[in-house]
Amino acid sequence: MRRIALALLVVAPVLVAQAPPLTLPEASPRAHASQTVGLTDIEVSYHRPAVNGRKVWGGLVPYGQVWRAGANENTVVTFSSPVRVGGTPLPAGRYGLHMLPTATAWTVIFSSQSHGWGSYSYDAKEDVARVQVTPLVAEPTERLAYTFDDPSEQGVTLSLRWEKLRVPIPVAVDTKAVVVQSLREQLRGLHQFFPEAWSGAAGWCARNDVNLDEAMTWVDRSLTMRESFTALRTKAALLDKKGDAKGAEALRAKALAKATEVEVNQLGYTLLGQKKLDEAIVLFQRNVQDHPDSWNAYDSLAEAYALKGDKAQAAANYRKALERVKQADQRTRIQGELDKLK
Structure with a gap:
């Protein structure tokens, strides 16, 4: 019995040392935000600290010191194509995102080092771009968040939001x-x-x-x-x-x-979308001449006449479409269009 007890004393520390770590909630949970501009994918990976009743700006986040723009590892922003941030060219790539806050203007920093822990190993020599921005008063945000505001085909505004502040970073593509x-x-x-x-x-x-x-x-x-x-x-x-x-x-x-019937029809609708009603009608008339058994050709011509305000011609062509169509749902729809013209 004494030998067994001694053996347990020897083995037990080894077992404790090999115990796997538990997975528990993080105080500042990880988050991702993304936006596509045209064909350019933009993604931000960060951790979200909470205000938790603390003084954030000039307190938890000191003025005049480089900040990780989040919590835990440094915030990372990725661009799949070249962009311009605040007018400064930035090649496609993955960047560590840091910020240098003051009571007025902020400096947003894009670093070639994207694997650091926070900003503790930040090195200005690794800066790829620095952009001056002005923070704005915003609605309260308890947990730090990044949003993409006012997206268009030419760009988007990447915003850091926390406490009662929004830090806008214009991104042009x-x-x-x-x-x-x-x-x-x-x-x-x-x-x-x-x-x-x-x-x-x-x-x-x-x-x-x-x-x-x-x-x-x-x-x-x-x-x-x-x-x-x-x-x-x-x-x-x-x-x-x-x-x-x-x-x-x-x-x-x-x-x-x-052109096939379908190609002429599609071109006709393109012209309708451009408000070129007379040109569209000429094309649809050609289609009914070339395809006199097509209910769809008459239906399209009727629609063009209806848009022009010629109810008589619209009704006449809807009736011809109705005579030829077999599908029940299309018959119901076309009859509905005829009823509207009465």
Whole structure:
């Protein structure tokens, strides 16, 4: 018995040393916030301390000292594409986010070191960008939070919110440049084998009035693979932007000659969206002539006439659509449109 007791005394400390740590709630829980601007992903990873009745600014967070902008490990912000923060260029990447608060202006610091514990090992030589911002009075926030405010295709405001303060950090993104670069990369992959990808990329450039010369090579690549309605229309749009109205008109006529019922219909609705009612009606009339048994062709023409205010023509074409349609739900919908015209 004495030997067993001695053995337990020897083994017990080893067992205690090997006990796994317990997982317990953190006083300042981890959080993530993210926002996509165009194709650019922005993410903030941080820990959320609470006010807990304490004096925060100039107290818990001293003025004039670099602060981790959160709790525990340093706050980390990641950009998937190059951005501008407060007007300062910042390459795509992962950054440690620190702040230097004062009673008035703040300095927001983006550090190349993103794995530090707090700001204790912060080194100014590792700064990639420093931005001056002005904190604003805001609604009370008990636990520190990051939000993305007023997002658009061109940027967003990343805000630190805590106590009764908001620290806004404007982030601008050249979305057109990011998309063009993404298209180049996509067209090096599997997309390169499909004409739709080349004309789709060129079409985006034409609609956004960017990268027009390269877009022309893309649409030409599409046309060498297959001459399609979409590619011809896209090249026509590019020629228009280059001032070749005659060449553009010839291509549009060529495209229309190749168009399917669905393609003409889609183009007609595009024109409706642009408030070009008369041009849309001409296209829809062409569709009913070329596809006299299509209820959808008459339905679209009726809708265009209704938008123009020509109730007689709208009703006449809705009745023709009703004579041809078989689906019960479409019959109910079209009858409803006819009833509205009475």
